[in-house]
Amino acid sequence: MTRQFFVMFRLRFLVAFLPLLMFAMPAQAQVAVTFYSHDFGKNFPHAFFVLKGKLENGEAVDTSFGFTAVNVSPGILWGSVKGKVETPTTKYIASSNPHFTVTVPDSKYRELLAVVAKWRNMPQKSYSLNKRNCVHFAGEVIAVLGYRINSKTKFWKKPRSFMEEVMALNPVLKK
DSSP, X not given: OOHHHHHHXXXXXXXXXXXXXXXXXXXXXXEEXXXXXXXXXXXXXXXXXXXXXXXXXXXXXXXXXXXXXXXOSGGGGTSOBOEEEEOOOHHHHHTSEEEEEEEXXXXXXXXXXXXXXXXXXXXXXXXXXXXXXXXXXXXXXXXXXXXXXXXXOSOTTOHHHHHHHHHHHOTTOOO
16 A cells, blocks of 8 residues: 555544544533623612633532622712622522623633622722722623723613623623
8 A cells, every 4th residue: 555545544534533523522611601780779789790601620600799788778878888799699680681691711700700809808888889889890890801891981870871881892792
């Protein structure tokens, strides 16, 4: 048999089996992050995000985070009050408005968790309706994930409008 025969045989083998090898390779794990808003009412937070997926080590991710005042009272209108990062309930999430979902690798997931930890560990009184509310929290996460936000937005107190503005600034974001 000639050298040309072996070269052709190898080429045909690769063409035939390479697609099968791609299916045998482990899928790269990723986490979907969905950003929500909730219309104003007695419930907080008004802007939050949900994380679902799997990390490269196989760990399942299914959680959510929002930032809110510890006690929702008229005090939030007059200045800073105690704030907290919390996990919205499944019922609350279901009654909220999903705006867009992005898929992130483990490295961005860890950066996102660092933002959550930063907000969770802020000295109290950490919640300010005008300077550090749920929209500011979600906006910082959006920026850490590499998307544009308008730091001079007029929507810091309007979660739905803020999310719509973020989508307009980043046309790749889709519901």
